[in-house]
Amino acid sequence: MRTRDDDLNKTRSATILSAAGDCFVRNGFHSTSMKDICSAAGMSPGTLYHYFRSKADIIAGIVEGERAATQLILSRLTDAPDFMQALFMALEALAGSITERDLILHAEVSAEVLRRPELRVRARAADDEARDWLAAAIAEAQASGELARVLSAHEAAVCVLALIDGMLWRATLHEASDLGERLEPLKQALTRLLAEGQVPR
Amino acid sequence: MRTRDDDLNKTRSATILSAAGDCFVRNGFHSTSMKDICSAAGMSPGTLYHYFRSKADIIAGIVEGERAATQLILSRLTDAPDFMQALFMALEALAGSITERDLILHAEVSAEVLRRPELRVRARAADDEARDWLAAAIAEAQASGELARVLSAHEAAVCVLALIDGMLWRATLHEASDLGERLEPLKQALTRLLAEGQVPR
DNA sequence: ACCTGAACACCGTTCAAGT
DNA sequence: ACCTGAACACCGTTCAAGT
Numbered sequence A, B: 001m002r003t004r005d006d007d008l009n010k011t012r013s014a015t016i017l018s019a020a021g022d023c024f025v026r027n028g029f030h031s032t033s034m035k036d037i038c039s040a041a042g043m044s045p046g047t048l049y050h051y052f053r054s055k056a057d058i059i060a061g062i063v064e065g066e067r068a069a070t071q072l073i074l075s076r077l078t079d080a081p082d083f084m085q086a087l088f089m090a091l092e093a094l095a096g097s098i099t100e101r102d103l104i105l106h107a108e109v110s111a112e113v114l115r116r117p118e119l120r121v122r123a124r125a126a127d128d129e130a131r132d133w134l135a136a137a138i139a140e141a142q143a144s145g146e147l148a149r150v151l152s153a154h155e156a157a158v159c160v161l162a163l164i165d166g167m168l169w170r171a172t173l174h175e176a177s178d179l180g181e182r183l184e185p186l187k188q189a190l191t192r193l194l195a196e197g198q199v200p201r
Numbered sequence C, D: 001a002c003c004t005g006a007a008c009a010c011c012g013t014t015c016a017a018g019t
Helices: A006-031 A034-041 A045-051 A055-075 A083-097 A100-115 A117-143 A153-173 A176-194 B006-031 B034-041 B045-051 B055-075 B083-097 B100-115 B117-143 B153-173 B176-194
Strands: none
Touching: A006 A034, A006 A045, A006 A055, A006 A100, A006 B006, A006 B100, A034 A045, A055 A083, A055 A100, A055 A117, A083 A117, A083 A153, A083 A176, A100 A117, A100 A153, A100 B006, A100 B100, A100 B153, A117 A153, A117 B153, A153 A176, A153 B100, A153 B117, A153 B153, A153 B176, A176 B153, A176 B176, B006 B034, B006 B045, B006 B055, B006 B100, B034 B045, B055 B083, B055 B100, B055 B117, B083 B117, B083 B153, B083 B176, B100 B117, B100 B153, B117 B153, B153 B176
């Protein structure tokens, strides 16, 4: 009997998640068999099941990766003096780093999230985390007078996240490549939505 | 050899789509077997395949139903004199008629749409149709001075649809029942986004 | 044309057996 | 502990046969 090897565990898990993600993007969740993932990851079914207890568990791993990535971008929001500028920089960072693979994988994962109650709870927690973080930054900018107080900080945060999500979904539907094109109108929309002292015309 | 019976065809198709929708909402697309749909619709596999050529073809039928429902709501936008009022009435009609079943089914269907190229093309066309219809109404209201011209009519239409979609997705994630709660902030957000002469504070 | 149900190739998952 | 691959129950789809 050997002892648990945490390093190997992490490496293998990462390999499996990456291989599975590639398969899901190429063929979709439905049409990807465990055998496909095994081939892509270079291991047998038994080994794969040693690291992930089910196909759904692999999705859970991908969801957690997305949550971490979102939190990383949002965490940079608070240390800028100008909220709108910080938000725009975050959007540009997002537009610069997000790939078509990420977008398709996200859509792929989204349906599975609603389907499985455990995933749904985790996704809800991740969304609340993002909303609260954004709301805190907005509340601060409202207090300083930079942002309008028409919407509460929480309501505004939900609108911002909803708007960005809706834009990302559309970018995915209409070829992900035109995300850059949508950035400028999105910025203008966010300004109108949030900023105090609206641009006239 | 009998001749084709269009009435029967329509009835049976509707039965199958409804039964399949129920199954998808209850157990998800993955975990619904054709046998499940057959049981729910009260027919044998052979019969089901006589009306729909594949499981994906059933999804296509559901997508078409969603497109028609969206277009019905949007078609009422043009005959009102006040755009914002018409938009709000459309939103209330949406909030009043859409059920948790619709929302979950929509999410279920969305992933499948990205997966299958034929579905993706159709969904894109449906989205363009909605955007163009909305953009035409916005352009008119911009011309009359009711709406601001900061965003082009098309850009504004995309933002409106994105915002609503993002809200609907969140309502689905956080129990669909709280859609009503989100209506008021959504209206305020849309006003700030679109209307000329912003509310101060 | 419309319908049945057995049959086909394949799926996610398990498990006895190896190192 | 880590890994293999055969085996199990089940899946989407087809098709010969009936009316």
